[in-house]
Amino acid sequence: MRIFSPHLHLSLWISSLLLASCSQGLLERRQNPVRIPDAPHQDNSDAGAVSDEKTETPKDTPPPLESPEPYHLSYGFKSGRQLFNSYKNASLWKPSPSAIQLFNAMEESLPIKGYASDFDSTKQGNIVKLASIFCAELIGDAAARKAFFTTDYALLTPTQLTPEAKAAIARTLMEGLWGYETKAMNMVEMEKILVDLQTQVLVGNVSVAQAMAGVCIAVASSMPAVML
């Protein structure tokens, strides 16, 4: 079954916008980090004794781990491999040989270290490609799709795609791919995408399965923006 059509470009565009906006926000955070004041350096030179030339200095007394020193809360992006792993971990997706080949071929042009500086528009584009093949294979494979969504929404007719069904699709994807912490945060945003996709479904441009794939791509390609 061919899942994608040119009409889904809209959702890809939205995904890119979401990513671009997120990465800009994170970039700003990374450039203005909250710094933790370091403790004054204490020399350890007693440890490296050379016979008579031993130099005595006070030993370090490390503070306990529970010390009140504030931690520096940072955000990171998922690396390309973490994304790939996340897709597999969240679902019963077994990447096809062509998906593995695509991933191997472009891994170097996906985020590698998870820093904002390691994240540019080429990488964003490749993340959408990776998310696209994941979503196509997840929703195209009946067993994996049923296991992930529990209810087989892809078999619904356009008129059966009720607001409740749409919300369930989006929630399942977000909880599965983004995890617990972000489950409620982006529902408002996601609803805009769902409304648009349902319009496409209702006018007959895309099937329900294609609409699901569009939502899936938006969620899956936004994973790097989620705090690790």
Added chain:
Amino acid sequence: MREQFLRLKGTYILILLAGLSAASAWASPEDQCYRMYSRLTGVSPKIQDVKACTDLMAQGKVDEAVFAMTDHEFFYSETLKSIFSAWTNKDRKVLTPLNDFSATAIGLARDNVDFRTLLTSDVVYTCEGAPGLPAYSNQNNNHYKTCETNANLKTALVAKKQSDLNPMLKNKTNVPAGAFTTRAFAESFYMDGTNRVAVKETLASFLCEDIPAFHDTAIPDYRVRQDIERNPGGAAKSYVNECKGCHAGMDGLGGAFAYLDFDKTTAQLIYADDKPQKKYLRNSLTFIDGYKTTDDGWINLWATGPNARVGWTFAEGQKPEGYGPRSLGVMFGNSDQFSRCMAKYATEKVCVDNLDLKSARLVALAKEFKDSGYNLRVLFAKTALSCAGE
């Protein structure tokens, strides 16, 4: 219209991040479990994973809850491997196939073995049970490449003796020496050159500082080898003020690798303990009065002076010198900075923090690492806890 939408979306995301930030300062047990799990494994937890964690936390078993996360397949195959892979090549590339060096580091971590033994032990981890797995070979990396592709690193790695797999290392006094006598280390750092890169990369990987950080022109230069020009370009000052500052210490340590090489023809590690490799005596006429390597003796001339900051630790009466890579590995592993360096890797990976080696947080985590018997999983678990939110 499009610009307006973009602005709105951008504002929304910024508000969302601000919300995340504010929420993080008052993290619930669920928040903490989510964050620790996703940072340690690189994948989002399932609802039941979060519940298992919060249940343990509710019983006061916080350490147990976090330590369990370090037994996740992706903690080994992604989190740890991405750190260890960079140690195995000159370019410090993360995207490097699994090899005997990185597999051994992963195996030691998984088995809760004293991680210092990575630099000293007669151990190498090989793979078992993967479909289509080629036999281990001293002459290629096919075994590990296939292992990474076809096996789960959490379960497939098995400890073996290097001396059983590589006859050259059998019944020797100063080797095997963990990573130093792996094929991957040899291919990257003994091939060609003068083996100085082996010192450079050891410092970078296990003390988290490159050669320039150790620059000290005050130490004696009697170990600087013959191939180093003492009057480069007619400027003796240049040698005294620049070259000597690194070479005096580096060449002293580099003696440890004098019997080691990598044969490009047979593609394998070479160890010959009857005389130093030819590379150690190359260009000997450059400065004939320089140090002539005769064995694999090494000395740490950075043990005193400003580089004592490393926190070298020796037994009572022991001098900072020895023979071969194993004793060198013992010295590096026992240093305070080795532990702080491992804590630095953990905080970079798990907390997305780039801390100074002297920071109080790294000192505290390094102590936890030592107290645990240099257990890397404990270090990562403690690190995850340290930035899980309150």
